Amino acid sequence: MNRFMTGLRQIGQYPSAMAGILVILFLVGLSLYAVFAIPYRQALDLWRGGEIWQDHPRNAAPAWVNWFRLNNLPSTIIVEKSSADVESENFQGWSRVRIPLEFSYTYDEFPSEMNLFLKSRFQDKGPFIRLFWETPDGREILLGGHRPRLSHRVALSQDRNLERRLDAPPHMALLSLPDDIDKRKVLKGDYRLVIDAVFFEEESSLETKFISYGRVHGPAGTDHQRRDIMVALLWGTPIALAFGLLAAVGTTITTLIIAATGVWFGNWIDAAIQRITEVNMILPMLPILVMVGALYSRSIWVMLGVVVLLGIFSAGIKMYRAMLLPIRESPYIEAARAYGAGHSRIILRYMIPRVLPVLIPGFVTLIPTFVFLEASLAVLGLGDPVLPTWGKVLHDAQGESALYNGYYYWVISPAFMLMLTGLGFAMLGFALDRIFNPRLRSI
Amino acid sequence: MTGDNEIVVSVRDLHTWFELRRWGIVRVGNVRAVDGISFDLKRGESVAFVGESGCGKSTLARTLLGLHIPTSGKVFFEGINMQELDRKGLLDYRARVGFVQQDPYGALPPFMDVRRILREPLIIHGVGDRKEQESRIRESMEDVRLSPPEEFLHKFPHMLSGGQQQRVVIARALMLKPSMIIADEPVSMLDASVRVEILNLLRNIQKTRQLTLAFITHDLSTVRYFAERVFVMYAGRIVEKSTVDNLLEHPAHPYTRALLDALPDPDPENAARMRELPSGEPPSLIDPPSGCRFHPRCPHAIKGLCEVDIPPDFEPGEGHTAACWLHRQ
Missing domain, CATH: 2.60.120 (Jelly Rolls)
Incomplete structure (x- = not known):
């Protein structure tokens, strides 16, 4: 892991990476605050709406609009x-x-x-x-x-x-x-x-x-059900990060292990994995998720499971395979075989660590794509029925024609959180890409 | 040569062929990388396998290591038939045979430090606890003169010089206290300045530990100092077996003579002399020549014999065999 550690030490040289880390730390801090300030049960009760919110104005703008x-x-x-x-x-x-x-x-x-x-x-x-x-x-x-x-x-x-x-x-x-x-x-x-x-x-x-x-309320305003949008902005953070991270980890690790297994054993195992991948690659992800949401369950964890399942045999397998094929022939793998390393040890300890540093930037930039996917599902009305998420705020805003009615804050604040997440991970990911793939550096 | 004459490895009529397939199913032929090889190696003896690129030396080494499955023939190691080993037996076998490769940098996992690299074989074979593993690591590092060990334990392969890398490779091969070391061109990738050092190190370890050393090389000039016997390979077969001195003085097979002639010799007269070298390419291993495989390139080929019948091993002298019809009396 030396390449990994020396790579991490170089991060300080990239201001964008530091900015990205700060953004990610901010989001993590916000998640921790949300989880401790509003316990999970309470957050669900709040987001269900009703009596709890009768003291709150309907469709109030955030307090900061008064500054302008x-x-x-x-x-x-x-x-x-x-x-x-x-x-x-x-x-x-x-x-x-x-x-x-x-x-x-x-x-x-x-x-x-x-x-x-x-x-x-x-x-x-x-x-x-x-x-x-x-x-x-x-x-x-x-x-x-x-x-x-x-x-x-x-x-x-x-x-x-x-x-x-x-x-x-x-x-x-x-x-x-x-x-x-x-x-x-x-x-x-x-x-x-x-x-x-x-x-x-x-x-x-x-x-x-x-x-x-009033016509202003709190830092984020309220929606048509008098709910404080801040609840969703706060609780949306841990949910988005957890979804993005779990989906990225789940797909990357399984894909990597399957690709390495195929490369190592070769023959019909490799061929089978390649054919399954090719079939899976032409399966459209979004319609399948819409079907699962419409016919089975809209729980965010079910969606996560389906996303990971569909992501296992994704195009990544082709890329990892291309990276692992020359490694399979490396003398150090042959040496490991000669001193008795078994198949699983070679795959997990000798092949995968070799490509891991190169994959880390891609992994970091993969996280926000899953955050966006989750938000897209929510906007399409396939969001988790009980959890307050950024995507559901956008869904409500769309349902109530927020932009037509001039409730810009209703769209801008969740969109800002999504963009901030994307930006933070992208800035870190691109800097890591330059560190681990030095060919990308400008001369 | 020290020690008794106990036979460690005994190879009988070994064939390692690779199937060639078209579209993954249709068999179109075999690459006969190793095609009928027999020999015995004794304990504490160093034997050089010499031959040009693509003659099957490395395939032979990998077959002996159990990395390739032989197509036919038998390999006995300390009296046990290798093909009959189960998983556990094969694991034990692998502890008994060490492997030193050509490219020391490639042979070391770049993401492990020296301590980890040397511990891996111990972990796989479940040798000792952490403390015992640590002391064995230090011991074998001292053996290959990587001292003091503290200076190297935390280093990664790319922080070491080529010679140091090869010492780590040798140390790793010795971790499990093997009785045989297979060294596949152990110095061909190293700087000329460290070659002798590494070869001397291997030779010393081999002598002090009474190891059998199978030393694969294409460089006949080093063989004299590091081996007792030489096996000359050509196109998947051993064409000549002899003691080093005998071979260098009286090469029996035309191919061996050609190899010896090709050695650089620092004699000013050479500048004016053209050498007689066999013309042509090494033969295809998919479709090897009939009879003696060297006959298309051989200056002494006997018409009607060499291209028809495969020559058996003749004995031109004591402990000296050559697969050549020239020695048929």
């Missing part, structure tokens, strides 16, 4: 009962509670949505509530009355009656002066949402949570 804008896009504001002054009056058999939810709105743009979540406890007769909206300029707007169920959502921004009454989408109209609504100008200041509740039972109670959904 004059008008700041709003973040999400959450106001809960606990932080408000509650006034209550008790009467015989019933009580009246006034819950003011206060917040100050200082953004230049309107929020994307406004929701009020109510959780009430009662036996037979639920409470009755009326909602009032108080603006900084002293207006009071009645938003309507509700009889909340045990868990109730008041979708203020989708209230058709209110919209008709205010002559504009409520989440806009409520946050501006009536005259400014056409100019889409926000009235900044302190707002109050007053919940006037009447309880008809002594034990009744009410939990309230008002959310003004």
Whole structure:
């Protein structure tokens, strides 16, 4: 392995290789962070979506888009009962509670949505509530009355009656002066949402949570299911690296061993391996994977298995065979036979180590091709049904016409991760290629 | 010559042919690389096999090593028929025979260091534990004068000179304490300056360990110093067997004479003299000439005899045989 070690020592001379290593280390670090920060089970639960995400805005851009804008896009504001002054009056058999939810709105743009979540406890007769909206300029707007169920959502921004009454989408109209609504100008200041509740039972109670959904969220934004895309970006990293590495290792090692076995034994074994390879080479990989995904399973591990199986008898066998044929005739192999080395020892310890250094660059550049393959499958809708991956983010983005709707971040961030992976491994691989195949060096 | 006359290797009518096939199935003929060879080698004796390129010397060596399977004939090693050996027996046999090759750099795996190269035979034959292997490695490195061993143990073949590489090859051949060494042109790839050194080393080891040395060469000039007997090979057969001195003084076979004539001789008179050398090419081993294989090139060929009948071994002198009709009395 001396050639290997001296080769590795030369890496320092190639800035591109160092950059590639840094990128790979960054990706590995990100993977470790993802795995420790969001345990696997939790990541799956998060990506399944639903209730967990009700506090998150839909289709929000990443927070960093504000750096490039004059008008700041709003973040999400959450106001809960606990932080408000509650006034209550008790009467015989019933009580009246006034819950003011206060917040100050200082953004230049309107929020994307406004929701009020109510959780009430009662036996037979639920409470009755009326909602009032108080603006900084002293207006009071009645938003309507509700009889909340045990868990109730008041979708203020989708209230058709209110919209008709205010002559504009409520989440806009409520946050501006009536005259400014056409100019889409926000009235900044302190707002109050007053919940006037009447309880008809002594034990009744009410939990309230008002959310003004922002239009930016976190470092990566959210998707159409309110999921934080960051979860997929983070967890996509270990999955992509694991898939790429396992597929590359699996195909390279098996291919190498099979090629070496064919070369060593020659005769009909070699002929059989060559014929199988030729048949396998004309089998189209993607349609087979689509068929497996459609008819059998879309699990990423099944896909990995199929990719490795189809990769065993790949064109690499032809290349390895060409490299190994002269090695088979080397005097040192003959010497090894003369002192008693068996077939498997010669193949594994005498033939393969000889070509290994030359194969390492190819191996490194092979990793991202499998990462891309996995992403392509996901984009085609054959991604693992439960795992959050980069490809699935792209698939969702395509399904929701992200580019048409202007959600560029939704496509750019996973694409950036894929490109970064490709770039990192390619830079390292090409530098290794120059080190181990000195003929490629420029004069 | 020291030691008793115990026979180590006995070869009887050995043929090693390679099948020629067209399209992988149709047999179109055989390459008769080794075609009817018989000889005995005694313990502690050094024998040179001499002949031009393509005469079957190397095939003979590889057949003796068990790398080629003989087509017919028998090889007895220390009384055991080699063809009847099972896997285990063949492994033991391989420990008893060492192999020194022509190209020392090619003979060493470039990705192993010297320690690993020398340990490999021990690992394969399960000899000793790590400590014992280490001491045997050092011992045999001292034997081939690679000392101090520490200086070489971690080196890879490309860091060694040609002579040092060949010493490692010899050390490896000695690792399993063989009783016979087959050296296939051990110095032809080395610089002239280290040839004698390596040959002396081989000769000393052979003498001190009472090894049988089969020394394959095309260079008759070194034979005198490193072998007791010489077998001259031509086109897959041994044409003459003799002791070195006898052969050099009284070559019996016309081919041997031609070989001796071809030796460079630092005599100023040679500049003016044209040498008589046999014309023509070495014969095809696929379709060898009938009768004596040398007859198309032989200046003394007897019409009606040499091209018809294969000459048996005649004895022109004590311990001297020649397969030539000229000695038929």
